[in-house]
Amino acid sequence: MSKRLDENLGYVGPDNLIADMYPPTDPFMVKIRKEATAAATYKRGTVLALSAGTAGDGKFMILGTTAATNETLTANCVLAEDAEVGTDADAVAIAYRTGHFNENVLTVAAGYTLKPADKEALRTAGILLSDAVEI
Template structure:
């Protein structure tokens, strides 16, 4: 079997999500809470919030900007910006989903995704920064 040196084997597309190699983009496994009403696909670059404290806290992730009352049934659940989803992930209504997310890295602010109608706050950005996620304004080409 011969191999051709002038043949393209595969390509990698650049989506602009990661801005810089410093700090390293470290990946870990997260559990995303199942959807309450309809299955959804969470896209790469979605900012996930950790259910950190309060009556409904369960240590699972939801999309940043999610109303705690609608997901856990308790209004005192505290959801804190925590990480950035690394790959597109399907989240159903029957069971929680397991996914890969970046716990550290340097990302383009304009490529991040939050819940429709929600705007990331300075507190959200500070929570991400404390965890090792830096955000920058990046130009699109």
């Protein structure tokens, strides 16, 4: 199989997600828990929560998802690229574990808003948030 040298792979245009270059973004692989009823597309900039507690499984889901009994969902990282999450199997995606992001372009579950505890959990993880206007 030959590779083409005249095409862009993985290009992300300006989307106002990243507010500053410090702290630098640090991408890593995450396993997103499969959807229960219908497939979904999580967009770049979605805040992911980590499942922990006695019922936790160490997987990620969109922040604002209702936790199961004895499960704790804590804001942890920001999705680096769009991810298709089906109903048959967990999805693997790339997220940022650190970075400086524009709060007003982040995405969470419908009907949910970032709480001060979420912002503190992200800050503790190495993610800074700022308010910024789109240019």
